Amino acid sequence: MFENNDYFDFNITNYCNAGCPTCKRYSMPSNPHIKNEVKEFLIQNRVHMNFDDFKKILYLNEDLFFGKGAQFCGEFGDPLMHPKIEDFTIFSCKFFRTLKINTNAGLKRKKYFENVSHLKNKLVMYFGIDGTTDEINNKYRIGVNTKTAFENMNLWKKLKCEPQWDYIVFQHNIDDVENALNYAIDNRIQINLKINLRETYREIRKITKDQFKKIQNIVYEKNDKIITFQDYYE
């Protein structure tokens, strides 16, 4: 089965600087009296993947992995929390055809971005920022320093790399979407509007079909290939 795989996702850490309420890290209780907490097994097993183990796994399975695509998507944590993210990035860009990294971007990682920018032909960085102000972004990205997130995304652009801005559209940030699109257009940053994929939790809600159509119209009006918009799903 693995032999036919072209893309591999590695969860290199389960640490995170943020607390997005409907992330898979959280228990998401249906009972409103129970606190939404980081899942027990993640608290008990906080782990950064060992860099030497990572290399060993890849070298021992070279036929399987070499030249394929890789992603540090961060199912349970943010890849930029890993103290050796630079080593992981540099090594992976040698080993794989491409490397994609998803981050909430709120960590101060100026040196890291500068030190890996030469890998821009292989490395694609996705910045998950769901609001143009700290107040809006923090409705979902709780604890993220939004100013730092924008500084990082802009620095990546300044370093002549092409940042990918992942903006998840929820009911609470719908009025901010046009601001985000204008910012992306003005600064020539590729923006991908995503739809909340997780269940509703308190005020974290998926947009309705009508709201989707409203945003779709705004996207059509802007008519700029720098914008992509995920399809709606029921």
Ligand SMILES: C[S@@+](CC[C@H](N)C(=O)[O-])C[C@H]1O[C@@H](n2cnc3c(N)ncnc32)[C@H](O)[C@@H]1O
């Ligand atoms: C779980 S996150 C981990 C990486 C990084 N910490 C981040 O948040 O971008 C991986 C991907 O899931 C996406 N994601 C997070 N919450 C989501 C949600 N409620 N609905 C849809 N996608 C979501 C993010 O946009 C990101 O592309």
Ligand code: SF4
């Ligand atoms: S930043 Fe990413 S990994 Fe961290 S809590 Fe939010 S969605 Fe989950």
